[in-house]
Structure formats: C-alpha cells, structure tokens
Amino acid sequence: MDLQNLLDDIVGTVQPLLGQGAPADYIPSLAAVDTKQFGISVATANGDVFSSGDADVPFSIQSISKVYALALVLAGDGDRIWKRVFREPSGNPFNSLVQLEHEDGIPRNPFINAGALVVTDRLLSIVGNSPSPVRELLRQESGNSSIDADPEVAASEATHSHRNAALAHFLASYGNLENPVDSVLEAYINQCALEMSCTDLALASRFLANNGLRGNGTALLSPSQTKRINAVMLTCGTYDAAGEFAYRVGLPGKSGVGGGIVAVVPNKCTICVWSPGLGRSGNSLAGVAALDEFTTRTGWSIF
Amino acid sequence: MDLQNLLDDIVGTVQPLLGQGAPADYIPSLAAVDTKQFGISVATANGDVFSSGDADVPFSIQSISKVYALALVLAGDGDRIWKRVFREPSGNPFNSLVQLEHEDGIPRNPFINAGALVVTDRLLSIVGNSPSPVRELLRQESGNSSIDADPEVAASEATHSHRNAALAHFLASYGNLENPVDSVLEAYINQCALEMSCTDLALASRFLANNGLRGNGTALLSPSQTKRINAVMLTCGTYDAAGEFAYRVGLPGKSGVGGGIVAVVPNKCTICVWSPGLGRSGNSLAGVAALDEFTTRTGWSIF
Amino acid sequence: MDLQNLLDDIVGTVQPLLGQGAPADYIPSLAAVDTKQFGISVATANGDVFSSGDADVPFSIQSISKVYALALVLAGDGDRIWKRVFREPSGNPFNSLVQLEHEDGIPRNPFINAGALVVTDRLLSIVGNSPSPVRELLRQESGNSSIDADPEVAASEATHSHRNAALAHFLASYGNLENPVDSVLEAYINQCALEMSCTDLALASRFLANNGLRGNGTALLSPSQTKRINAVMLTCGTYDAAGEFAYRVGLPGKSGVGGGIVAVVPNKCTICVWSPGLGRSGNSLAGVAALDEFTTRTGWSIF
Amino acid sequence: MDLQNLLDDIVGTVQPLLGQGAPADYIPSLAAVDTKQFGISVATANGDVFSSGDADVPFSIQSISKVYALALVLAGDGDRIWKRVFREPSGNPFNSLVQLEHEDGIPRNPFINAGALVVTDRLLSIVGNSPSPVRELLRQESGNSSIDADPEVAASEATHSHRNAALAHFLASYGNLENPVDSVLEAYINQCALEMSCTDLALASRFLANNGLRGNGTALLSPSQTKRINAVMLTCGTYDAAGEFAYRVGLPGKSGVGGGIVAVVPNKCTICVWSPGLGRSGNSLAGVAALDEFTTRTGWSIF
Known part of the structure; x- marks a missing residue:
C-alpha cells in the first residue's frame, strides 16, 4: 500500500465535491471559511505520517474535542462516568433536548452536546481547567505546542451559546452537573474552539489505534478502554448519520462542524480529513467521501 | 487459541446468570421455555465447528431471521431497498411507531420490525414465498434440511400479531408495501418462527464472516455488501442496546427474543449463543455476557 | 336578534373565502366537491330553524359523527367509556399514533380517530350495528328519514383505510377493542360516510343545546352528561386547533373533513356551517370564519 | 342562590379530601405548607364577596400570576403577542421542552412556563419591572396594598430555577426573548412568588367576569379580549388536565402549584379556591372538587 499515492489520488477524487455543502453558519468565524479546502493526513x-492537500x-x-475529553475522564476516573451518561446512539439531531427529558437528565451518549457537557463537567472536577487538559493532551500527542483555542471562535461561541446554556441548566435541574453552569460552558467552549491541522489531529489520535499507548509509550488508556472509545465513536461519533457512516466508511470516527473528521483503523493508523462544506447531518461532505474511498481502496474497514 | 476449551470455560462462567432475566412472554410457547438453558457454537x-452446552x-x-431476509434482498436487488428503509440506529424500543410517523413511513433500519416488514415485502416480490426463501437459505448453509417453522409458535404469533399488523397497515398507508398486508405478515411470521440450534445458526451465518461466500464457495453477496450488512448489525442489531453491545462485545451481532444472538468476527468466524432469559432491552442476558467473555479472551473485538 | 338577516349577512361576509383552502384529498369523492359552496343553519x-346559502x-x-356515537354510548353505558378513552386535548394532528403509544393504548379523547374507534367499538357491543344506531339517531332527530351513508364514500374510505386499520390493530394490541378489527372499521366508516345537510345537522344536534332532551321531549342524556359532551367538544372538537377555535368562536364545536362544523350555544341554539375548503388544521376555513362572525354579532360566546 | 350557605356547605364537603395529595415539593417553603387548609371566596x-374556610x-x-401578566400584555400591546406564543393546549406536562423544540421556539400557550416567560419578557419591554406591574394590578383590583412577593419563596425559586433557566435560554436561542435571560427570570420568579388570599384573588380577577372592566369602572381589556383570555384559561389553564377540568367543572380556570385556582363565571362572578394538596396533574385536589360541587349546585357551568 503506497499511502502517499493513495492520499494524493483521494485529493483528486474529492475535487468535484469541494464547494458543495455549507459551512457551519451559527457563528460568523465558521461561516466565513473557504469551503474549497480539503486536507487529509494518516499517522x-x-x-510515519502521510498527508496531502x-x-x-x-x-x-469543534466536536472532535469530545473524544479527548472522554479519554481523559476514562483515564482519570475509570467507568464512573457511565452512571451519568449512556452510550447509545441518539437517533435524533445532535443537540436535541427531547431525549434528555425522556431519560431524566442522562444524555444518550458522550458525543452529543449534552453528554459532552457532562464529560467536561467531570473533567473539570478531576483535573481543573488551568491549563486546559484537552489542549495539553493534544499538544503533547501531536508534538505541536502552539495548539490553542481561536479566541475569536471562542468569543463568538460564547455569544451564541443559548442552546448549550439551555442544555447545561437542564442537566443541572436533574442534578447531573457538579460544577457551576458557567464554568462548564466556558471549559466546553474553549475545547471546541481549539485550532488544529489534519496532521496535528492524526498524530494526536494515535493512542486510539495503539491500544491506548501515548506517543511516548506510556499508557493513557488500557487496551480495553481504547476499544470501547472506538466502539462509542462508531455508534455515536457522527451525529445522526452514524449508521450511514458505519455503512459507507466502516471505521470508528468523530466529526466536528468545523469540517474535520478523525477516523481510526485499530492497530494500523489514524486518519484525519478536513473540508468545511457540511452535509445535512453536519458531517463534512468531502471528508466522508474521502474516508469511503480510503477504506474501499485499502480494504481497511473493520467489518 | 483452543476454542473448545474456551467455549467450555464460557459455559461455566455464565452459570450464575442462567435463570435470570425473563423469557419473551407475549406468546405462550416462548414464555414456557426453560431459562436455565445455554448453548454456544463457533464456526x-x-x-471447523466448536460447540458447548x-x-x-x-x-x-425470531428477529435473527431479519439478517437473512436482508441478505437475500441485497443479493437479488442490490441497493434499491435503501430507498424504502434507512440504516440508522433507532434510539427507541424495537417496535415503535413513533419514528415511523416522524419519518413519513420510512423505517429507521431493516432490523426494527417495521423495517423487516419492508424487507420481507420486497423479498416476496423478488422470489415469492413458496418455498420460503429464508428457510431455504438457512437449510442450505447449515446443511440441516429439517429446519422449519414451529407451527405452534407461528400460530401463536398470528393470534398476537395486532402490533405488527398495525405497523404493516401504517407502512401501507404511506405506500411503502408492495404486497397485501396479510401476505407480508404471514411471510414475516413464518420467518420468525423458524427453529434452529446454535450450531445450525453459526454454520448458516458463515457467509457474513467470509466476504459473502456461501458454504459451496459461490458468492451470495459481494465483499462490500457483506461488510455493509455487518455494519448495520453493529449499529442496529441489538434493539436499543446496540451502543452497549458494541461497547461490551465489540462485534456485529443480531439478537432475537427467543434468546439467540449471532455475532460475526470478519474473516475469522461466526458465533451463535443462546439462552432464553432476556435483559431489559430484549437481548439474552447470558448470551451477551458469553460474547463479552469471548471477545475479552480472544481479543477478537473489531475495535 | 333577527337570525335570518344575520345568516344572510354571514353568507355575504364569507364570499371572499370561498374557494380558498383545499377539500380533503385522501379519497376521490371528497376531493371532487366544489369548494365554492357554503351553507349555514340555526335550530x-x-x-325554529333559520338557514341561508x-x-x-x-x-x-365525517368526524361530526363522532359526537353522536359518543352521546349514544354515554346514554347506554354511563361513564364506563372513560376507562378506555381520556378526555384531554391531544396537542397533535388528529390521527397520530404517537400519543397512543406513549399512553398504553388509551386514546387522548373520543374525537381523535383512535378514540372514536374505541367509542364505536363500545357502541357495537351495546346496540349492535344493524340498523346503524348513529344513522337512526340522526334520522329521528332531524326528521329526515332518507339520511344514509354515501356508498361511494364508504367504499372509497374502505380502500384507503390503512391508517385507521393501523390504529385499530394498535388498540387491539393493547386489549382496548372488544369486537373484531374489521367490524369496528366497517361501523366507523359507515358513520363517517353519512350524508346530511346543514339543516339536518342543526336539527339533529338540538339535544346538545337542550340539556339532553330529544325532539320528542324524552331525555337522551342527563343535563350533566350534555354539558360534559359540550366541554369535550370545546377542548377537543376541532383537531389540533381547538384552542384557536375556542379563542375565535367561543363555542363547543365539532368539525369534519367534509367541511361541516356543528356548534352549540347552550340553552339557545345549535348552528351548522358547511364549506368544503379546509384550513391547515382540517377545519372548514369559511365555516370557522362564519362562526366567528356569528358569535361576534350575537355575543353568544360562552365566555 | 344563597352563596354563603353554599360555600359553607362546600367547606364541609371537601373535608375528606384535605390532607390528600401532596404539596409542591420542589422548594422547601412550598413543601412545608399544611395541606389540611382549604379556603373559598366568590366575588x-x-x-359582593362571600367566603368560607x-x-x-x-x-x-405561583402560575395564577400568568393570567394577569397576559392581561397586561394584551392591554398594552393588543394581539401582537400571538406571533410569539400559540394558544393551543399542550397535551404534555407543563414545563416540557419537547414541544418547544418541535415548534421552533414558539411555546404552545401563554400558561405553560415557556409561554409565560415570553409574556413576561414582553411585559418587561412594555412597562418595565419597577414597580412590578403584575403586583400593582393585583393590589389595585383587590384593594389590598400589602400584597407582595414572599422573599423566601422568591429566593428559593431562584436557587431552583435551572429548569426555567433552560427554557429561557432555549427561547433565546430561537430569538424569542427581547430582554436578557436573567432579567426575564427575575421578573417571572417575583410574579410567581406573590402571596395572596382567596378573597384577594377573587376580587382581583373580577375584570375577567365583567367584560374587562376594572373595579373602578375603567376598561382594562375590551369585552372581546376578555372572552378570549377566558377561552385560553378553559383550554390551557390547568396544565395537562384542562380537558378533565372543563369536563368536571365547566368553567375557565387557572391553577398554581401553591394550591390555588381562580375560576370565572362570565357576567356572574369569580371564584378562588385554595388547598395545598395537589393531584397528579399539579392542580389542587380539594380545589377542583370544590369547583365541581360549586357548578353542580349552581348550574353555572358555561356549557
């Protein structure tokens, strides 16, 4: 498998899709991104690292940050978080309040916003917010110490955060937050606003393909914990298109409305694709197509 | 890996769970089954075939039949069925009418009852009902020509079929059935009433682990179609506990309220477990525990 | 109050609305009705009877028949029916299955289709279906012995009855039907297909304005039962626009998708309006406007 | 009709119900109220004023305040508020977020919490919050200038306001609040915390029975606006038991979780009952029974 050639081919293949779809439009700094861009990296x-575009x-x-917050909580706390959040696909748009109400304040999974707020809340309790533990992990694993939140995106999110504030107050009304609503929202917004490249993300995610081992060879998670994060990514990682993503791509993956997607081939590699044009379910159109092509060409679907 | 020893060990491990859970109680002949029974087979x-208990x-x-009906429709018809049924996890109990109403008569996936009725309807259109195509496939792949529907279960289902009749009429009201409601229900009930052993089912499912190849070496499905059925099994195969099953077991699987579960380790083997005591989500309690133990001991999770 | 002049005025007032809205289109014989027609009668x-147009x-x-079926069941059986059907507004479109599922097979009220099927089922048990008890009541109270079901509408409904069949099977699956699904559907369809004029319906409904007394002076219902039917009409009689209807018209009323609406001014009169063009909620556009004008001009709102 | 005797009789009739039901328990100062108390006043x-108990x-x-906030907004602003809130019964528990999400941030009616927050928001825009306009109206109409919010209840509500904060942020996320979330919540909490007696409330509500005329003879609302508030009270005033209340009592009414209910007999009188033990739907058990008895004995149901 000549991965470099493959990635270059994929960049060609997705050209007709670039500019299709729409960028996230709920905050101005995301809406302004050029949708013609596409990048792909494999670690x-x-x-080895290969990349193109x-x-x-x-x-x-954005939401890709939810994977690392979950990993840090499992690393620090073991399985305790599963008393406060389920791990079932939601079958509903990602920021829905409905299921939360039907299920007494226990979010369906850690990758919908409500679930990620609970995970972030727990992470605040375990390690605090200064320095941001998600940022520190991503800096260390990618080797890029300049990774930081985009202050403009963070400020913009903060002024458009009524929906997440509603979720957080709703969780609090069920007693499912340990920290003040404002602290949890601030930590959550800062995680989501982190800026990284495909190469950064592919490198930083290697522990998911390596049985939980960090780049320096120490264990962040046990092999079993790692498999389980991958299982949650597969069933819940791509909003309400998780079934479609499993069907087409066949890999655990987590997407964000910034247009990035991280996918994992257990014991082989991690892949990060990025293109800002989103499909109806909030996943990068060209990104999903690129991953589909990747698993078709390599045969590396987990199925 | 000494599979025989492993299976014998697992039979021992699950002993404390036998008798826990309750059998399906909506028809008398299922409710009367002894919940202390447990079986496991690997093909x-x-x-080679290994089995214990x-x-x-x-x-x-029961619902395990839905996998074979889907396989036959994909074999006969390609991707056309996906215009009439989605492939997303439902996030709701398996026979819910709610999502059907919210989504204009398109069932969420082929493994909830509504979706399986659509698949069965299409199968009737393609190959007819005489002889029953699912029964024929299962006889051929298992090598057991005596496989047949239990007439008592089928009769019992027929007199307790108001819920499925409601689903079928509801689908028909959206124009999503091609055949008369009564014909679809009859075919569906007969599929579900098939009686098989763990060994029968493990053998009959080998095409899912072998890139779509039947026991005689001919292709039932393409490798890509096979991977995709496995993906749908993983995300939708165990009612509203699919996320939990992926997390604990880490394999594509399909359960039935008779207490059976078929799981697939791609390119390695198929596994069938059976124990009639069901947990809250309708999956065999001891069956899930046995598969959890199996993947923990073998390391054969797909993640 | 010169009622004749008032009704003639109202016929003039609603002219601009005639032809707006759409007739019910789910069966051909309803879809073909001329939407420019408008009639109004007051008994x-x-x-005395006054009428115009x-x-x-x-x-x-159509659904106006549900009032008389309920009246006959209360007359024959007292309050027993309220164990099988609630009397709360539904807050959802009139033939929804959702609430039925959430509430274990007890329909929200007797004027949604599911509730009317339960009422019809009970009426079948009390007085049988031959001759049709609703038809007999309407003939006697209107003095028009030629009232009958339109056989074309009934046949058409029967071939488009998948939705109601789904509801009936769903009710049966919860044990909330006493008679076979097919018998209940047949009786229900025949009631809905009755053909009557505004004058017929205004006359036939007088017992609702007269404390339960029939035209011949005998009691069909007690005064208390009559008030209670009127209360259910006000809160549940006009699909999911009951709040709007109470707000604009301020009278108990029951509408049908044929474009008729019967309204009651307790101790004063009954009103029937008809115009086939329906608004978004399934109520006659010109009919609601005419009733709004009627209560504004007479001051006969119950509020 | 000797109203004094009637009210005394009713006090006797409801004795067996006192102590049944539970007081609202979400804040300590409501939970501590003695549930054996019962009062009734008619203005x-x-x-004339009659009272007993x-x-x-x-x-x-509590929620009875929502009626006066709505009246002041209609008085100040006419029908404009109906672009921001519907007037349909909700068919769901009173603080549900579900319908809000299904209907794009437009609450079902002004008497569920979400709708009352929108009304309060508008009232803030029209007349500000200092002095509290609802308190001023209630003082003037009751003639009791000592009416005020219970500071302990208000403080307690403020520390248990996550659910209402969630609703308010959710409304804000749809652009359906004009003022800052915190200001709206503060005004809302202060209205709900007002303390009044049955006599105060019966007097203060007379404009609803008098075509909108205040005690001093000036018009707060037009006759038509008054009828329409009564219509909304009938269809939406008693949480998800509005149908039941209309059926049993037959009057427009608004209840609060403090155990009070205000009911209106148009052109005749207003009634206020109070007893802190609540039934399953959040309405005073003895209060509903007392109103049922009142309309049965007087025949003053509007139906």
Whole structure:
C-alpha cells in the first residue's frame, strides 16, 4: 500500500465535491471559511505520517474535542462516568433536548452536546481547567505546542451559546452537573474552539489505534478502554448519520462542524480529513467521501 | 487459541446468570421455555465447528431471521431497498411507531420490525414465498434440511400479531408495501418462527464472516455488501442496546427474543449463543455476557 | 336578534373565502366537491330553524359523527367509556399514533380517530350495528328519514383505510377493542360516510343545546352528561386547533373533513356551517370564519 | 342562590379530601405548607364577596400570576403577542421542552412556563419591572396594598430555577426573548412568588367576569379580549388536565402549584379556591372538587 499515492489520488477524487455543502453558519468565524479546502493526513502505528492537500491548515476542531475529553475522564476516573451518561446512539439531531427529558437528565451518549457537557463537567472536577487538559493532551500527542483555542471562535461561541446554556441548566435541574453552569460552558467552549491541522489531529489520535499507548509509550488508556472509545465513536461519533457512516466508511470516527473528521483503523493508523462544506447531518461532505474511498481502496474497514 | 476449551470455560462462567432475566412472554410457547438453558457454537472460516452446552437444542430464531431476509434482498436487488428503509440506529424500543410517523413511513433500519416488514415485502416480490426463501437459505448453509417453522409458535404469533399488523397497515398507508398486508405478515411470521440450534445458526451465518461466500464457495453477496450488512448489525442489531453491545462485545451481532444472538468476527468466524432469559432491552442476558467473555479472551473485538 | 338577516349577512361576509383552502384529498369523492359552496343553519331551542346559502345540500359529515356515537354510548353505558378513552386535548394532528403509544393504548379523547374507534367499538357491543344506531339517531332527530351513508364514500374510505386499520390493530394490541378489527372499521366508516345537510345537522344536534332532551321531549342524556359532551367538544372538537377555535368562536364545536362544523350555544341554539375548503388544521376555513362572525354579532360566546 | 350557605356547605364537603395529595415539593417553603387548609371566596359582578374556610390565609399564587401578566400584555400591546406564543393546549406536562423544540421556539400557550416567560419578557419591554406591574394590578383590583412577593419563596425559586433557566435560554436561542435571560427570570420568579388570599384573588380577577372592566369602572381589556383570555384559561389553564377540568367543572380556570385556582363565571362572578394538596396533574385536589360541587349546585357551568 503506497499511502502517499493513495492520499494524493483521494485529493483528486474529492475535487468535484469541494464547494458543495455549507459551512457551519451559527457563528460568523465558521461561516466565513473557504469551503474549497480539503486536507487529509494518516499517522501509522509505526510512526510515519502521510498527508496531502490542505493537511497543514489549522481549522476549528469543534466536536472532535469530545473524544479527548472522554479519554481523559476514562483515564482519570475509570467507568464512573457511565452512571451519568449512556452510550447509545441518539437517533435524533445532535443537540436535541427531547431525549434528555425522556431519560431524566442522562444524555444518550458522550458525543452529543449534552453528554459532552457532562464529560467536561467531570473533567473539570478531576483535573481543573488551568491549563486546559484537552489542549495539553493534544499538544503533547501531536508534538505541536502552539495548539490553542481561536479566541475569536471562542468569543463568538460564547455569544451564541443559548442552546448549550439551555442544555447545561437542564442537566443541572436533574442534578447531573457538579460544577457551576458557567464554568462548564466556558471549559466546553474553549475545547471546541481549539485550532488544529489534519496532521496535528492524526498524530494526536494515535493512542486510539495503539491500544491506548501515548506517543511516548506510556499508557493513557488500557487496551480495553481504547476499544470501547472506538466502539462509542462508531455508534455515536457522527451525529445522526452514524449508521450511514458505519455503512459507507466502516471505521470508528468523530466529526466536528468545523469540517474535520478523525477516523481510526485499530492497530494500523489514524486518519484525519478536513473540508468545511457540511452535509445535512453536519458531517463534512468531502471528508466522508474521502474516508469511503480510503477504506474501499485499502480494504481497511473493520467489518 | 483452543476454542473448545474456551467455549467450555464460557459455559461455566455464565452459570450464575442462567435463570435470570425473563423469557419473551407475549406468546405462550416462548414464555414456557426453560431459562436455565445455554448453548454456544463457533464456526470458523476454514470450516471447523466448536460447540458447548445446549448448542444443539433448537430454539425460535425470531428477529435473527431479519439478517437473512436482508441478505437475500441485497443479493437479488442490490441497493434499491435503501430507498424504502434507512440504516440508522433507532434510539427507541424495537417496535415503535413513533419514528415511523416522524419519518413519513420510512423505517429507521431493516432490523426494527417495521423495517423487516419492508424487507420481507420486497423479498416476496423478488422470489415469492413458496418455498420460503429464508428457510431455504438457512437449510442450505447449515446443511440441516429439517429446519422449519414451529407451527405452534407461528400460530401463536398470528393470534398476537395486532402490533405488527398495525405497523404493516401504517407502512401501507404511506405506500411503502408492495404486497397485501396479510401476505407480508404471514411471510414475516413464518420467518420468525423458524427453529434452529446454535450450531445450525453459526454454520448458516458463515457467509457474513467470509466476504459473502456461501458454504459451496459461490458468492451470495459481494465483499462490500457483506461488510455493509455487518455494519448495520453493529449499529442496529441489538434493539436499543446496540451502543452497549458494541461497547461490551465489540462485534456485529443480531439478537432475537427467543434468546439467540449471532455475532460475526470478519474473516475469522461466526458465533451463535443462546439462552432464553432476556435483559431489559430484549437481548439474552447470558448470551451477551458469553460474547463479552469471548471477545475479552480472544481479543477478537473489531475495535 | 333577527337570525335570518344575520345568516344572510354571514353568507355575504364569507364570499371572499370561498374557494380558498383545499377539500380533503385522501379519497376521490371528497376531493371532487366544489369548494365554492357554503351553507349555514340555526335550530333554536324553541323549535325554529333559520338557514341561508347551500344549507340544504347534503355533504359527508365525517368526524361530526363522532359526537353522536359518543352521546349514544354515554346514554347506554354511563361513564364506563372513560376507562378506555381520556378526555384531554391531544396537542397533535388528529390521527397520530404517537400519543397512543406513549399512553398504553388509551386514546387522548373520543374525537381523535383512535378514540372514536374505541367509542364505536363500545357502541357495537351495546346496540349492535344493524340498523346503524348513529344513522337512526340522526334520522329521528332531524326528521329526515332518507339520511344514509354515501356508498361511494364508504367504499372509497374502505380502500384507503390503512391508517385507521393501523390504529385499530394498535388498540387491539393493547386489549382496548372488544369486537373484531374489521367490524369496528366497517361501523366507523359507515358513520363517517353519512350524508346530511346543514339543516339536518342543526336539527339533529338540538339535544346538545337542550340539556339532553330529544325532539320528542324524552331525555337522551342527563343535563350533566350534555354539558360534559359540550366541554369535550370545546377542548377537543376541532383537531389540533381547538384552542384557536375556542379563542375565535367561543363555542363547543365539532368539525369534519367534509367541511361541516356543528356548534352549540347552550340553552339557545345549535348552528351548522358547511364549506368544503379546509384550513391547515382540517377545519372548514369559511365555516370557522362564519362562526366567528356569528358569535361576534350575537355575543353568544360562552365566555 | 344563597352563596354563603353554599360555600359553607362546600367547606364541609371537601373535608375528606384535605390532607390528600401532596404539596409542591420542589422548594422547601412550598413543601412545608399544611395541606389540611382549604379556603373559598366568590366575588360577584355587583360587588359582593362571600367566603368560607381559610379564605383569608395568604398563599403563593405561583402560575395564577400568568393570567394577569397576559392581561397586561394584551392591554398594552393588543394581539401582537400571538406571533410569539400559540394558544393551543399542550397535551404534555407543563414545563416540557419537547414541544418547544418541535415548534421552533414558539411555546404552545401563554400558561405553560415557556409561554409565560415570553409574556413576561414582553411585559418587561412594555412597562418595565419597577414597580412590578403584575403586583400593582393585583393590589389595585383587590384593594389590598400589602400584597407582595414572599422573599423566601422568591429566593428559593431562584436557587431552583435551572429548569426555567433552560427554557429561557432555549427561547433565546430561537430569538424569542427581547430582554436578557436573567432579567426575564427575575421578573417571572417575583410574579410567581406573590402571596395572596382567596378573597384577594377573587376580587382581583373580577375584570375577567365583567367584560374587562376594572373595579373602578375603567376598561382594562375590551369585552372581546376578555372572552378570549377566558377561552385560553378553559383550554390551557390547568396544565395537562384542562380537558378533565372543563369536563368536571365547566368553567375557565387557572391553577398554581401553591394550591390555588381562580375560576370565572362570565357576567356572574369569580371564584378562588385554595388547598395545598395537589393531584397528579399539579392542580389542587380539594380545589377542583370544590369547583365541581360549586357548578353542580349552581348550574353555572358555561356549557
């Protein structure tokens, strides 16, 4: 498998899709991103990195941050978080309040906004917010110490956060937050506003393909914990299109409305794709197509 | 890996769970089954079969039949069925009418009852109902030509079929059935009432682990179609506990309220477990525990 | 109050609305009705009848029949029916299955289709279906012995009855039907297909304005039962626009998709309006406007 | 009709119900109220007041305040508020977020919490919050200038306001609030925390029975606006038991979780009952029974 050639091919294949779809439009700084951009990076288990297209352009990682927050909570706390959040696909748009109400304040999974607020709340309790633990993990694993939140995106999110504030107050009304609503929202917004490139993200996610081992060889998670995060990514990682993503791509993956998607081939590699044009379910149109092509060409679907 | 020893060990491990849970109680012949029974069989890609416990006791396969109906429709018709049924997890109990109403008569996936009625309807249009195509496939792949529907279960289902009749009429009201409601219900009930043992089911499912190849080496499905059925099994195969099943077991699987579960390790083997005591979500309690133990001991989770 | 002049005025007032809205389109014989027609009749407590416009043109009474079926069940059976059907507004479109599922097979009220099927089922048990008890009541109270079901509408409904069949099977699955699904559907369809004019319906409904007394002076219902039917009409009689209807018209009323509406001014009169063009909620556009004008001009709102 | 005797009789009739039901328990100061108390007052159109039982004990008016906020907004602003809130019964528990999400941030009616927050928001825009316009109206109409919010209840509500904060942020996320979330919540909490007796409330509500005329003879509302508030009270005033209340009592009414209910007999009188034990739907058990008895004995149901 010549991965470099494959990635270059994929960049060609997705050209007709670039500019299709729409960027996230709920905050101005996301809406302004050029949707013609596309990047892809692969980081292999043995340490090689391949990339093509706009793989080194930083973008807003948004919901992809939820994976690392969950990993840090599992690392710090073991299975306790599962008393406060389920791990079932939601079958509903990602920021829905409905299921939360039907299920007494227990979010369906850690990758919908409500669930991620609970995870972030727990992370605040375990390690605090200064320095931001998600940012520190991503800096260390990617080797890029300049990773930081985009202050403009963070400020913009803060002024458009009524929906997440509603979720957080709703969780609090069920007793499912430990910290003040404002602290949880601030930490959550800062995680989502982190800016990283495809290469940064592929490198930083290697522990998911390596049985939980960090780049320095120490264990962030046990092999079993790692498999389980991958299972949650597969069933819940791509909003209400998780079934479709499993069907087409066949890999655990987590997307963000910034247009990025991180996918994992267990024991082989991590892949990060990015293109800002989103499909109806909030996943990058060209990104999903690129991953589909990747697993078709490599045969590396987990199924 | 000494599979025989492993299966014998698992039979021991699940003993404390036997008798827990309750059998399906909506029809008398299912409710009367002894919940202390447990069987497990593994059929490997190279043709070996290992089994332990009550692996040769026939039981009602119920919803497991939905996998084979889907396979036959994809084999006969390609992707056309996906215009009439989605492939997203439902996030709701398996026979819910709610989502059907919210989504204009398109069932969420082929493994909830509404979706399986659509698949059965299409199968009737393609190959007719005489002889029953699902029964024929299962006989051929298992090599057991005596497989048949339990007439008592089928009769019992027919007199308790108001819920499925409601679903079928509801689908028909949206124009999503091609055949008369009564014909679809009859075919559906007969599929569900098939009686098979763990060994029968493990053998009959090998095509899911073998890139779509039947026991005689001919292709039932393409490798890509096979991966995709496995993906749908993983995200939608165990009612509203699919996320939990992926998390604990880490394999594509399909359960039935008779207490059976078929799971697939791609390119390695198929596994069938059976124990009639069901947990809250309708999956065999001891069956899920046995599969959890199996993947923990073998490391054969797909994640 | 010169009622004749008032009704003539109202016929003038609603002219601009005629032809707006759409007739019910789910069966051909309803869809073909000329939407320019409008009729209004008032039957007073002391026996006078006033009418204007197309008040003597027969139309399909459809859901208005639900009032008389309920009255006959209360007359025959007292309050027992309220164990099988609630009397709360539904807050959802009139033939929804959702609430039925959330509330274990007890319909929200007797005027949604599911509730009317339960009432019809009970009526079948009390008095049988031959001759049709609703038809007999309407013939006697209107003095028009030629009232009958339109066979074309009934046949058409029967071939488009999948939705109601789904509801009936769903009710049966919860044990909330006493008679076979097919018998209940047949009786229900025949009631809905009755053809009557505004004058027929205004006369036939006088017992609702007269404390339950029939035209011949005998009691069909007690005064208390009559008030309670009127209360259910006010809160549940006009699909999911009951709040709007109470707000604009301020009278108990029951509408049908044939374009008729019967309203009650307790102790004063009954009113029937008809015009086939329906608004978004399934109520006659010109009919609601005419009733709004009627209560504004007479001051006879109950509020 | 000797109203004094009637009210005394009713006090006797409801004795067996006192102590049944539970007080609102979400804040300590409501939970501590003695549920054996019961009061009833009637204020007639010609200015007489009759009362019996604990009719002069002040209690927390809670949601009854929503009627006066709505009246002031209609008085100040006419029908404009109906672009921001519907007037349909909700068919769901009173603080549900579900319908809000299904209907794009437009609450179902002004008497569920979400709708009352929108009304309060508008009232803030029209007349500000200092002095509290609802308190001023209630003082003037009751003639009791000592009416005020219970500071302990208000403080307690403020520390248990996550659910209402969630609703307010959710409304804001749809652009359906004009003022800052915190200001709206503060005004809302202060209205709900007002303390009044049955006599105070019966007097203060007379404009609803008198075609909108205030005690001093000036018009607060037009006759038509008054009828329409009564219509909304009938269809939406008693949480998800509005149908039941209309059926049993047959009057427009508005209840609060403090155990009070205000009911209106148009052109005749207003009635206020109070007893803190609540039934399943959040309405006073003895209060509903007392109103049922009142309309049965007087025949003053509007139906």
